[in-house]
Amino acid sequence: MTHRVKTHAGMLPQCRPLEWLDHADVRVSVEGRASGQGRSGVAHSRGERGFGLRYLARKGSLFWSLKAVFVLDKTGKPLMPCSEKRARLLLSRGRARIHRRLPFVIRLVDRLQADCALQPLAIKIDPGSKVTGMALVRQDGNRIAVLSLIELAHRGAAIKKALQQRASFRRRRRSANLRHRAPRFDNRTRPEGWLPPSLRHRVESTMNWVNRLRRWTPVDSLAVERVKFDTQKMQNPDISGVEYQQGELADFEVREYLLEKWGRQCAYCGIESVPLEVEHIVARSNGGSDRVSNLTLACRCCNRKKGQLPIEQFLKRKPELLKQILAKSKRPLRDAAAVNVTRNALFMALLATGLPVETGSGAQTKFNRKRLGIPKTHALDAACVGSVASIEAWQRPTLMIKATGRGEYQRTRLTANGFPRGYLTRQKRHFGFQTGDQVKAVINKGKKSGSYQGRVAVRASGSFNIQTPTGVIQGISHKHCTLIQRADGYGYSFNPTIANDKGEARLAA
Incomplete structure (x- = not known):
């Protein structure tokens, strides 16, 4: 029995149903195609290979090499995305026109939305300070199939730098022209829910792409990573004091933060791929605390050698490494604060769309990713947000979108001392x-x-x-x-996500 889907002439051919996207079936397809046979074991020509889903086998892993193409009907209403091969056939036969190049969107000239079959689609979001991951998925209960992966790089740091520069220019002009100026801080009122421009940009750019995907695809639900419930209070209503502040996941969250902060390697010798221990920079016996700024990672050997020694004495022969560790330990939690401030604003903006919004915690996202054996990227984290039983077709190229802005009003470039060095x-x-x-x-x-x-x-x-x-x-x-x-206002590039034997993700150019 072949797994070929035949649709009515008035319907746009859709992707294979979710129940057919199992690893055994895909593995058979790869072996059959390697010998020139189709899914049913019968040899066929290149033009008869289903919907053009090419599977590549490399180091025992399977990859979807195609990118989803967004489809609109002749009135501009969204239809189900199709494969690249289907898009090429529609364009070559004159049944479609190119609506947009990046991301690639085509518009049919002979079909309406009412004539085509639609399936439930969802946009899943993993908000971040610098990069926000987004995934367009097809849902069947808790089983999902990934259609498109997006990583949106924000420009909040550039906006903050530009505002600080503008403030310094205004401050100089005022001090030069006015010997005294009455304070006006009390006259400046901010509306409820006000966010600084650098933080508001993160919310608005994310919502901009949510609205774009809604224009190009029939999205009927949203999901975002956000802590919504007090799980400790639900499990133990009598919890209080230090136990409530720390919780059951306190050590787990701190370890994950330290792994990301110190690059998953020993801070003293730089060794990787070995068990790492949480190390106090200033030993507790010498008055050190359990604050995150006083914690680092060390292998068992370095942790025992240091013991209760002051770090200055332990690294007296490595002054450069000592300087790096002390500087890195005091790194501010700026990114974490930005996510905490903007998460409620993003959630309220998603609710304003009128679509049902599912929420999930960061621990739940990581649990889904580890359980399903999916490598860590921003886009794949987004696919793991919420209640997920299984994920198929996640090995797809990721569309890298970088917010570049639409220009600036400043007409000069400045030197390091603030003097103009040319006019634009x-x-x-x-x-x-x-x-x-x-x-x-x-x-x-x-x-x-x-x-x-x-x-x-x-x-x-x-x-x-x-x-x-x-x-x-x-x-x-x-x-x-x-x-x-x-x-x-955006720059575009594609990076295919490839998983190696260890399950780690890397980006192939």
Whole structure:
């Protein structure tokens, strides 16, 4: 029996049902295709291979090499995503038009949403301070299949730096022009729920992509990582004091934080892949506390050698390492504070969409990821948010989105001392291009011969720079550039997620 899905002529062919996405079936498919046979063991031609899902076997792991293509009907309403092969067939036969390049969206010219079958889709979000992971999944109860993975890099640090620079400019002008100015702090009122621009950007950029995915796909539910219930109080209503403050997961959370902070290696010798112990920089017998800033990681050997010795004496022959450890131990919890401040604002914004919102804790996300043997990335963490029984098709390329902004009002560049070192043109577009456009440049001869595609930075002279996945190509003439997509404030690139034998994730260029 073949696993081929036949749909009505008026329906867009959909992906395989969830109950067929089991590892045994996929493994048979790989072996059959390696011998030139199909899922039923019968040889077939390349054009008859189902919906174009190509499975690759490498080191015993299976990979979905295709990216999901978003589909709209002829009136712009979202349909179920399809595979790359299906999109190519629709475009080559004139049944679809390209609606958008990045992410790739096509629009059918002969179908309406009412004529196509839709399945329940959900957007899962793992909010972060610097990078937010998002996953578009198809749901069947607690079983999900991943359709698209996204990692959104925020620019909160750049916004904060720009605001601090603007404040310093204004402060200098006021002090130069006014010898005395009455304080006005009490006159400045902030509305309820106000967030600094650098934090508000994280919420708004995340919601921007949630709304975009809702325009391109028939999403009917959302899920976000957020602590909603007081589980300690639910399990033990009489809990109080230090026991309530620490809880059952206190040591677990501290260990995970230390592993991320110190790079999962011994702080003293740098050894990896060995059991690590929590080490007090200032020993408790010498007055040290259990604060996170006084904790580090050490292997058993280094932990015993240090013992109760002061760290200055233990590392007296390694002054550079001592300086690094002391500086790293005092690292502020800025990122954790940003997530704590914005999580409620993001949750309220998701509720305002009118869709049902599922919440989950960070411990639940990690439990799902460990139980299912999924490597850790921001996007895959998002797929593990909430109640999850199984996850299929998670080995997909991740769309890396970087918030770049739409330009700035500042018309000069500054030196290290704050003096202007040049003036920027007020004209935003040159030769039909502006900074941030996605372009393709084909050069047939010369030192820079080749084909380049990426984000362009324009100059009035016509000599552009193109940011490609491998680096910046400088000095490309505007005559060689072809516009792919207008700037929308984001940069795009794809990184396939590949898991090695140890279950660790790495990004392959």
